[in-house]
Amino acid sequence: MGALGNDSAQSLRAALTRHLVTEGTIRDERLAAAFLAVPRHVFVPRTPLRIAYADDVVLMKRNQAGEAISSVSQPSIIALMLEQAAVRPGDRVLEIGSGGYNAALLRELTGPDGSVTTLDIDPEVTERARATLEAAGYDDVAVLRTDGEFGAPDGAPYDRIVVTVTAWDIAPAWVAQLRPHGRIVVPLRARGQTRSIAFDRVGDHLESRSSTLCGFVSMQGVGANYERLHPIEDEVVFVTYDEDQEDEPHPPDGVLAQPRLQVWSGATVGREEPLLDLHLWLASTLPGYCVLSGSEWSGAPAVATADSLAYLTSRPTRQRKVVQLGCNGFGPAAAELTARLTDQVRRWHALHRHGPGPAFQVYLSREERPAGFRIARRHSYIAVTWPE
Ligand SMILES: C[S@@+](CC[C@H](N)C(=O)[O-])C[C@H]1O[C@@H](n2cnc3c(N)ncnc32)[C@H](O)[C@@H]1O
Numbered sequence: 551m552g553a554l555g556n557d558s559a560q561s562l563r564a565a566l567t568r569h570l571v572t573e574g575t576i577r578d579e580r581l582a583a584a585f586l587a588v589p590r591h592v593f594v595p596r597t598p599l600r601i602a603y604a605d606d607v608v609l610m611k612r613n614q615a616g617e618a619i620s621s622v623s624q625p626s627i628i629a630l631m632l633e634q635a636a637v638r639p640g641d642r643v644l645e646i647g648s649g650g651y652n653a654a655l656l657r658e659l660t661g662p663d664g665s666v667t668t669l670d671i672d673p674e675v676t677e678r679a680r681a682t683l684e685a686a687g688y689d690d691v692a693v694l695r696t697d698g699e700f701g702a703p704d705g706a707p708y709d710r711i712v713v714t715v716t717a718w719d720i721a722p723a724w725v726a727q728l729r730p731h732g733r734i735v736v737p738l739r740a741r742g743q744t745r746s747i748a749f750d751r752v753g754d755h756l757e758s759r760s761s762t763l764c765g766f767v768s769m770q771g772v773g774a775n776y777e778r779l780h781p782i783e784d785e786v787v788f789v790t791y792d793e794d795q796e797d798e799p800h801p802p803d804g805v806l807a808q809p810r811l812q813v814w815s816g817a818t819v820g821r822e823e824p825l826l827d828l829h830l831w832l833a834s835t836l837p838g839y840c841v842l843s844g845s846e847w848s849g850a851p852a853v854a855t856a857d858s859l860a861y862l863t864s865r866p867t868r869q870r871k872v873v874q875l876g877c878n879g880f881g882p883a884a885a886e887l888t889a890r891l892t893d894q895v896r897r898w899h900a901l902h903r904h905g906p907g908p909a910f911q912v913y914l915s916r917e918e919r920p921a922g923f924r925i926a927r928r929h930s931y932i933a934v935t936w937p938e
Pocket of ligand 1 (some may be wrong): 619620622623624626646647648649650651653661669670671675697698701714715729766767768769770771772801884
């Protein structure tokens with residue numbers, strides 16, 4: 551690229567960094583300096599500069615079904631996770647899921663006394679990451695091709711592990727390779743929502759320090775895990791369940807065609823208010839919890855029995871920016887399900903709407919019986935508690 555191209559890359563990079571600082575996503579000055587230093591366009595070859603420096607994901611690869619399987623992540627999501635990771639000069643860092651760009655940012659943050667290892671399951675990705683890291687002057691980042699499930703034992707222990715692909719579980723290798731009191735930041739998916747959670751290692755378990763909504767491509771390989779879709783209307787509306795919910799009763803096909811019972815909770819929220827915590831509260835407190843997908847109510851939390859279903863909805867109020875929460879129920883148990891759902895909506899509204907949100911703990915031993923709502927995974931228990 552000629553001098554003119556470099557100049558405009560630099561000013562676009564400065565504008566992107568300013569934007570992330572102004573909106574409060576970047577708070578740490580060292581992180582701002584890293585964003586200013588790393589030439590993002592080098593990591594997304596053949597992409598116009600304007601797109602390389604937009605606050606947007608750059609898709610690099612789809613699978614045969616057309617799903618995105620590899621990308622260079624959105625700058626604001628990267629920034630959120632790096633704020634959560636709080637990487638210190640001198641840290642040894644492992645990144646799971648490569649793209650080159652985030653590894654370069656991590657290399658800036660770790661400084662001359664630290665180190666960065668990045669790994670990816672896909673050889674195309676590792677080749678690109680290696681070539682682009684070298685082109686951008688970060689040739690001391692170790693790039694490995696391996697399944698992230700097993701981490702990178704040769705470089706362990708790590709002070710920080712940053713997972714940049716959606717995980718359903720915490721692999722035992724990640725905890726084993728994390729230094730005591732070290733931190734892992736991971737986009738963890740459970741009950742239809744993905745949160746980037748920063749966990750500190752406390753003894754042999756993990757305790758959350760922060761969590762925030764995010765979205766990533768799905769983990770492939772040994773740790774791949776899929777939500778189960780159960781059709782309830784002509785294969786266009788589904789309810790989704792996690793792997794550990796296989797024994798939950800599934801509502802019948804056609805349940806939504808039964809007469810609707812609508813019940814309002816009296817609880818109001820902002821029209822644009824994120825309800826991520828409410829959804830997890832409902833998942834934590836209601837047996838039969840599932841999530842609607844593939845329809846106009848996609849993502850709506852629901853509760854089901856073998857013959858009935860109720861899901862969360864909202865309606866406008868006289869105040870333009872405020873909606874009231876309620877639910878629609880269908881089937882013989884509609885009255886009971888809508889009552890349970892609205893009751894929990896009211897409890898969340900009264901106790902947790904303005905609270906700190908849920909805390910998470912991860913135990914690898916099934917012998918542990920942590921308090922709170924427990925989600926059983928292949929290797930771990932994720933426990934969710936609700937400080938008031
Ligand atoms: C969102 S991209 C990573 C973005 C990257 N960190 C960046 O700098 O923007 C997710 C990557 O995870 C990889 N991946 C998926 N499953 C994996 C696994 N089991 N082990 C390692 N990498 C995996 C994909 O190949 C993909 O390249």
